[in-house]
Amino acid sequence: MNNDLILLGHGSGGRLSHQLLDELIIPALSGTAQASQNDAAVLEPVSGRMAYTTDSFVVDPIFFPGGNIGSLAVHGTVNDLAMMGARPLYLSVGLIIEEGFGKTDLGVILADMRRAADSAGVRIVTGDTKVVPRGKADKIFITTSGIGVIEHDLQIHGANARPGDKIILSGTAGDHGIAVMAGREGIKVGCDILSDSASLNDLVAGIIAVAGDRLHVLRDPTRGGIATTIKEIALQSGVGVTLREESLPVNPAVRGVCSILGLDPLFVANEGKLLAFVAPDVAEQVLAGIRQHPLGNNAAIIGQVEAAPAGKVRMETAIGGLRAVEMLAGEQLPRIC
């Protein structure tokens, strides 16, 4: 019996489960050797409306340039809360582990979850661990959920885009998806392409401070990329959108890999970028604020909202044409998150 590997018994709820919790999982995630180990965490009262979200992470490979499945799971859930304008408070972590997975790798993943949570100012307060036989899962899947508090009365949601709104993208398109794919396929891209996986809650707090009720929509363009996300918002709000291809920031190395592989960066997932739809009179000021943030140096206004045609997204191409932008059809890059 190899002491470095996860065994079925580690998911039994019995002695081995307790050992794994006490020796590895709880110290890594909570920072204390002992936690109360009741069926649920008790949270102090939260004043005001809350945001609540969940995401399952099945990224392949679990370690990729710029991150891993653990940090990604924290960033993804923090960002889903931040996109509602909520301040993230608490996370839960559900682990599904394949028998034979290495405890060392598990330790690295958990340590990075903790680091990401600390950095975002959020606490991991409850969790669960299951183990399935070899071949019944792929290494490790992580499902995080999160609770945040909404400390404002703003209406920030996908149905609130208004004609005239400027659309700000907080940085370059497609870095996460291409970094994961390069990691999976063993494509040598040097140090030029790293996942953008990051927590956006601090950036969002700054945007809200500047824009107030002139901030109408926030969304992080993850699966399906910027194209799919903007199409969703156009449909939810019943508005049109015009994007300018020349304005879209793309890391040259990402553009290179995309052109070799026939991918459009507009459809490739990001995990540390946001789209902000803001009233035109405040757009330049919001953009300037985002650019001063470490996660927003490459931010740009990439398009604007039109009164019509409702639900349609069009791209002004570099050569002056107009093409329709639709949602991602099929699956371009599986298991990107």
Place this chain on the structure above:
Amino acid sequence: MNNDLILLGHGSGGRLSHQLLDELIIPALSGTAQASQNDAAVLEPVSGRMAYTTDSFVVDPIFFPGGNIGSLAVHGTVNDLAMMGARPLYLSVGLIIEEGFGKTDLGVILADMRRAADSAGVRIVTGDTKVVPRGKADKIFITTSGIGVIEHDLQIHGANARPGDKIILSGTAGDHGIAVMAGREGIKVGCDILSDSASLNDLVAGIIAVAGDRLHVLRDPTRGGIATTIKEIALQSGVGVTLREESLPVNPAVRGVCSILGLDPLFVANEGKLLAFVAPDVAEQVLAGIRQHPLGNNAAIIGQVEAAPAGKVRMETAIGGLRAVEMLAGEQLPRIC
């Protein structure tokens, strides 16, 4: 392309994902054809302390006598909240689906999740769906998280068992584990063994009403069974426990399967039973109340808390001996939840 099967593209975040959400998942879980589909659900303010929990479900088979992975996931999370004395309010659902899984089966599972949620008075408000390639998961895994409100000032937790406390088990031991195992192995057990999977929040509300601050510990004996759960509580509270073998209620069919297979019902998982540690002066009244509840007909006092030896659990056997009860070692019945 078979229209009845889940495809990788259903996890892409693109057009197929939206179709699956709009046509199957959201109508099944929320009961409305349209939901807001933002990154997070917005919850109205909750007054008081909250309980927060998560569980991942990997049960095999996904359909078993008396339930399926969907109803089990709701019951399990509702119960984790109820065991803190919390009233369950909201659930999240993270689905990890293997490519090629049937949409019909998915629909049945989701419908049963909804039915279980309705029955427990809890709302499924947010979710996520991922699809992994064939062979990278086993049909479907479900991770639920839940939020409940704690509407009392009682101290109900595993470190609060006190010498003299009576230990009440709300029904027969081991039904869930044996039902799942019978389903998996194709053992013919007729209609005599069904999973006990059920939501215990209503039963808990009744116990709190009767016992008040004389209720010290609530715990549902799931993975690892009654033995492991009581050992945990003895360790957390620094007390001893004496159990009486003759008092343990066991369905005769479950006892039969256990004796054939060499299993001890004391270590087999339940999913609709609870252990209540209550002060002796209120024990009979609490027991009577539990027995009047549809989920508690077979409840019994199975033992009591002793001042010493701390952390030790002993069983008085039917022939008058005393044996030590330890936590489940290794994995007796994998993937029981």
